[in-house]
Amino acid sequence: MFSQSEENYIKAIYHLATVSDKGISTNAIAKKLTTKASSVTDMIKKLSDKKVLVYKKYQGVTLTDFGKRTAANIIRKHRLWEVFLVEKLNFTWDEVHEVAEQLEHIKSPKLIDELDSFLGHPKRDPHGDPIPDKEGNLPQIQKSLLSTLEKNEKGVCVGVNDTSSEFLRFLDKQEIGLGKNIEVLDKEPFDDSFLVKINGKEMTISNKVANNIYIQKN
Amino acid sequence: MFSQSEENYIKAIYHLATVSDKGISTNAIAKKLTTKASSVTDMIKKLSDKKVLVYKKYQGVTLTDFGKRTAANIIRKHRLWEVFLVEKLNFTWDEVHEVAEQLEHIKSPKLIDELDSFLGHPKRDPHGDPIPDKEGNLPQIQKSLLSTLEKNEKGVCVGVNDTSSEFLRFLDKQEIGLGKNIEVLDKEPFDDSFLVKINGKEMTISNKVANNIYIQKN
DNA sequence: AATAATTTTTAGACTAGACTAAAAATTATT
DNA sequence: AATAATTTTTAGTCTAGTCTAAAAATTATT
Structure with a gap:
């Protein structure tokens, strides 16, 4: 323990x-x-x-392997609690981190098993990060930083790198979020910014922002 | 804090x-x-x-008044979590205490407000104990120990005094629980035991057990 | 009222976890 | 290769919370 x-x-x-x-x-x-x-x-x-x-x-x-399993288990708890907070208790994705940091330390195998069932065995947390299974396996998905996409490449937003409240609220304001379709229309060499189309709407995105959004290409 | x-x-x-x-x-x-x-x-x-x-x-x-409010708030959290564990996560009333002891220390006003709403503003925890409101008011209900009832008095089980796993599992085995109708058919002076009828079934109950069951008379 | 028993407090030590300041080891630079 | 800069470790201190053992205060008993 x-x-x-x-x-x-x-x-x-x-x-x-x-x-x-x-x-x-x-x-x-x-x-x-x-x-x-x-x-x-x-x-x-x-x-x-x-x-x-x-x-x-x-x-x-x-x-060690034991250490990795231990870590995965803590992360599993953290992410399941985040799902709970968003899906059941009306938290927004920028509010969950602090509380999940506390909840992840609760000791009860039954609690976490039942929570997992109650939530329908979710695969991702509210930021798109995968939830390790009971054995500590963490399925890695194919994702690329938006900043690495070339002109005319497109995909869907599957995660964020920075999970600070500031960044997440900024994304909310811009109506960028998990599941949104993103296409790179052009790249501006001067400041490395991106002209993108997000769910039909064109907008410019700074390199810093593009560096914190994960895309699954399609 | x-x-x-x-x-x-x-x-x-x-x-x-x-x-x-x-x-x-x-x-x-x-x-x-x-x-x-x-x-x-x-x-x-x-x-x-x-x-x-x-x-x-x-x-x-x-x-102090401040101390009482603080205490009521901790108890509020403890009991709301107990309701959650039983109603949503399939815990039995003898399993909740240990986990609720941990959960009651989680700091987040929003969490507990939302949990309260999510559970439909429950008035009692799984052992029949009242849940303090946000201001720390704890509604006291009229209840008597089964051991204080006279012959022919009756009522409904509204709580337990001992909340140990052993006692609660004993009650489960005897099919005694919250909401059950209980009538004292006779009292045995020799060992202070009780002959009772619980939901139609007659049984004998020791004084020790009668001392740990709360009845609301009717 | 004096003594005995009990309860409560003090004094001092211990552990986990953090810190500062200095020493030791490693890495980078000339 | 020698020196400078950086990183890491050690040594010693601090706080929260606990403990044991002894002293002090209170309560009970004769």
Whole structure:
């Protein structure tokens, strides 16, 4: 059984590992959790003793299989709760994160199994991210950043990179959201912005925004 | 904002106060929370500083109005979650307590408001206990322990005193539950047991059991 | 009223988790 | 290869919450 703090470290390391492929540095973890490197060193030793990760001094850490399963389970809980909040309790996609951060630490296998059934075994959370299954398998889907599309390519919005309230509310305002059809009409070399058509409406999108929207091409 | 530990103390003191009317002793709190009296003294000082309760050395404690509202709010959350677990997630009334103990500490006013609406503003939890409203008002209902009924008195089961799994599962086995009609056919002076009719079926009930079932007379 | 029993508080120690400041190791730069 | 810059670890401190053991206060009993 892990403490909330231990779970937060495990989750952070898991997320960092999905974008880095080599060992995760102390500093990277400290930055992700807005804590100090010295605190990370302490916790890393503890998690190493608990067989969650492999640690050699000055060399960064890697999750063990056990650590990965543990992480996937926490993420599964987080994302199922997010679905619950949006589908059943009228939360918007920019409101769910903070509460799900708390709910993910609730310990009860029955609770999460029943919640999963109650929600109809959802495959994605409100931001389009896949929900790991009970065994910790996380189905990866084919997706590309909008910023990588060429002129005349098109697809459907399947996720976001930045999940901050600011960005999500901006998307709401622009009526951009999961499931919307997006086509790149033109790319502007001057500022790397995009002219796109979203559900029939033409608009210009900055490179920064295009860098935070995932598209499944079609 | 209170820590989980602080919330547990506040709730324990509130519950002890509903059955005692005078100041709550250090020892009583320690027993309720299965902790040590010295730990209770420390926490009491802290909660006194935070204006949750009034404390004079060696004299027990009393919750302030603020403390009472805080307690009612925690209990409101606990009981709403219990309703959710039973009504939506197929938990039985003996399974909910442990999980609700965790869920009651989740911080989000919107969450609890929406949960309340989602459940249709329930008035009672699965054990028949009333759910405080948002202001912390807890409607008290007229109820008597089955053990206090006289021969030929009757009523309906509206609650239980002991909420342990053992007792609740025993009641399930005997098909005793909330809403059941109960009539005292006779009292046995030898062991203070009761001959009762529950939904048409006659059975004998020990004094210990009768002491843990609440009846609304009719 | 004095003594005994109980309750409560204090004093000091422990753990988890975080922090600061300094030392040690690694990596980058000249 | 030597020095500078950066990263990581160590050492020591702090807080919340708990504990044990002993002291102090209160309550009960003779």
